[in-house]
Amino acid sequence: MNKIIETLKNHRSVRKFTNEPLTDHQIKEIIESAQCASTSSNVMAYTIIGVTDSALKQNLYEISGHKHVKTSAHLLLFCADLHRIHHLEENPDENPDYLNNLESTEQFMVSVIDATLASQNAAIAAESMGLGICYLGSLRNNIRKFNDLLHLPQHVIPLFGLAIGYPDHQPDIKPRLPMEAIYHENTYRPFEDQKSYIQKYDETITDYYASRSSNNRIDTWTNQMKRKFAIPTRMDVSSFVQEKNMNRK
Numbered sequence: 001m002n003k004i005i006e007t008l009k010n011h012r013s014v015r016k017f018t019n020e021p022l023t024d025h026q027i028k029e030i031i032e033s034a035q036c037a038s039t040s041s042n043v044m045a046y047t048i049i050g051v052t053d054s055a056l057k058q059n060l061y062e063i064s065g066h067k068h069v070k071t072s073a074h075l076l077l078f079c080a081d082l083h084r085i086h087h088l089e090e091n092p093d094e095n096p097d098y099l100n101n102l103e104s105t106e107q108f109m110v111s112v113i114d115a116t117l118a119s120q121n122a123a124i125a126a127e128s129m130g131l132g133i134c135y136l137g138s139l140r141n142n143i144r145k146f147n148d149l150l151h152l153p154q155h156v157i158p159l160f161g162l163a164i165g166y167p168d169h170q171p172d173i174k175p176r177l178p179m180e181a182i183y184h185e186n187t188y189r190p191f192e193d194q195k196s197y198i199q200k201y202d203e204t205i206t207d208y209y210a211s212r213s214s215n216n217r218i219d220t221w222t223n224q225m226k227r228k229f230a231i232p233t234r235m236d237v238s239s240f241v242q243e244k245n246m247n248r249k
Contacts, residue, residue: 003128004124004128007124007127007128008124010127010173011123011127011173012132012170012171012172012173012174013133013134013135013171013174014068014132014133014134014163014165014167014169014171015066015067015068015134015163015171016068016071016167016168016169017068017071017072017073017132017163017165017166017167017168018165018166018167018168020073020165020166021073021074022073022074022131022164022165026129026131027050027074029125029129030076030122030125030126030129030164031048031050031122033121033122033124033125034048034118034119034121034122034125035118035121036121037114037117037118037120037121038117039114039117039118040110040113040114041110043085043110043111043114044114045080045081045082045085045107045110045111045114045115046078046079046080046081046111046114046115046118047078047079047081047156048076048077048078048079048118048122049076049077049079049150050074050075050076050077051074051075051076051077052074054070056149057069057070057075058070059145059149060075060139060146060149060161063138063139063141063142063145063146064136064138064139064141064161065138065141066134066136066138068134068136068163068165069136069139069161069163071165072134072163072164072165073131073164073165073166074163074164074165075161075162075163075164076119076122076161076162076164077139077150077158077160077161077162078115078116078118078119078159078160078161078162079115079150079152079156079157079158079159080108080111080112080114080115080156080157080159080246081111081115081155081156081157082102082107082108082111082155082156082246083153083154083155083156085102085155086102086154086155100249102155102245103245103246103247103248103249104247104248104249105247105249107246108157108241108246108247111157111246112157112159115159116159119135119160119162122162122164123135123162126164130166131164131165131166131167132164132165132166132167133162133163133164134162134163135160135161135162136160136161136162136163137160139158139160139161140158140159140160140234140237141234143158143234143236143237143240144236144240146158147240147244152244154244154245155244155245155246156244157240157241157244157246171212171213171214172208172212172213174205174208175201175204175205175208176201177197177198177201177221178197178200178201180194180197181194181197181198181201198221198222201221202220202221202222205219205220205221206218206219206220
């Protein structure tokens with residue numbers, strides 16, 4: 001197994017960090033690695049915001065509720081960004097085709113995918129340095145406040161955060177669904193063909209929760225998903241995105 005694959009397979013979410021700061025060189029390497037991610041048609045439809053202000057971290061913590069928003073050595077925020085593209089056209093309001101394309105679902109998807117690919121490059125770069133990372137979708141708990149704290153203009157959507165730092169603990173690696181449930185060849189396999197692999201995974205994840213070093217519990221993946229999707233979550237995001245003139249067409 002080469003070092004890159006070993007790093008990928010050793011991934012875990014780290015939520016407790018030491019007080020050791022990152023160097024400017026480390027941050028630069030992480031951002032430059034993020035920028036090397038694949039991007040659709042070289043649009044680079046994303047922006048990364050690094051948070052160094054303690055008051056801003058506190059406000060973001062109040063949205064998220066997770067302490068590692070404040071305690072990580074560095075916090076990166078990833079945004080879907082078509083604002084630059086909007087302003088490349090000198091008279092966008094006089095060019096309806098330009099605006100229709102800019103505000104389409106397709107371009108919204110491009111911007112979200114671009115930002116996500118960049119963030120994963122950043123995460124892998126950080127982990128290759130021996131750092132820990134944790135994604136923070138919880139910042140969308142109040143997406144309007146998240147947006148306002150960053151003073152984001154039209155055509156920019158705040159997506160998630162990435163907490164980075166030196167691990168203060170070594171969480172167990174959480175098992176994943178069997179490959180047979182995720183990887184299909186040539187056509188999508190019906191749910192009935194996946195069911196046995198999901199049942200097998202339920203047994204695996206139950207053993208994991210029972211034996212892990214902290215936060216033990218009895219649970220299955222199936223029951224987790226049923227609980228999660230039974231409760232409407234962040235249903236305001238759709239209207240917010242359209243208010244930012246994205247995903248409207």
